Amino acid sequence: MTMRDFINRYATGATTGLFLVSGVSGLALFFHLMPQLFKEMHEWLSLVLFVPVGLHLYRNWPAFLGYVRRRALILPLAISLALAAIFAVPAISSGTGPNGMARIMAGLEQGTVADMSGLLGTSPEALAKHLVQAGYRVSGPADTVSAIADKSGRPAREIIMAATSVPAP
Structure with a gap:
């Protein structure tokens, strides 16, 4: 099979398959469904999507030129750029940067168990106990999420997500 045959046979199918993965994982992330499952998948496979899209464009170049x-x-293209600007311009002009959620998560990573317990409506002791039961190494309510992550050998975001499942008092 020549490279041209390979591209003609698989470029559109690979583009379609990766688009579906990107779309489904993007929807799951939008609705906050299992972000630990979909975040990395969405990011990496959306990048991989560039390869079959490029092959698809190569295969259909005369039609694209039309x-x-x-x-x-x-x-x-104008509509796409306008939609992107709706999100980008306010974030850039406000000085908060393009991802406010990343700033919130970074703040939570530096917060203590006691800080997070107030946000989650539970006691610091109950949250610390909950995290220990979930398998994390917690000394007490004064531990920061990043310190717990370091001691436990786990990502800080995973610990934040685990904390959100603490039962209400």
Whole structure:
């Protein structure tokens, strides 16, 4: 099988398959469904998607040039850029950066068990006990999430997610 045959046979299918994975994982992340399962999958496979898309464009280059010549790409590209700007411009102009949630998570990682317990509506002792029962190494309510992560050999975000499942008092 030549490279051209390979591209003709598999480029569209791979583009479709990875688009579906990216779409489903993106929806799951949007609705906060199992982010520990979907986040890395979504990020990496969305990057991998560039490969079959590039092969698909290569395979269909004459048709793509037809879209360019007829200026049929102008409106879809303008709409795409406008939609992206709706998210990017306020984040950049506010000085908070492009990802407010990343800043919140970074703050939680530096917070103590006692700090998080107030956010979760439980006592510091109950949260510490809950994390120990979940398998994390917690000395007490004064431990920071990042210190617990270091001692436990686990990512800090995993500990934050585990903390959110603490039973209400």
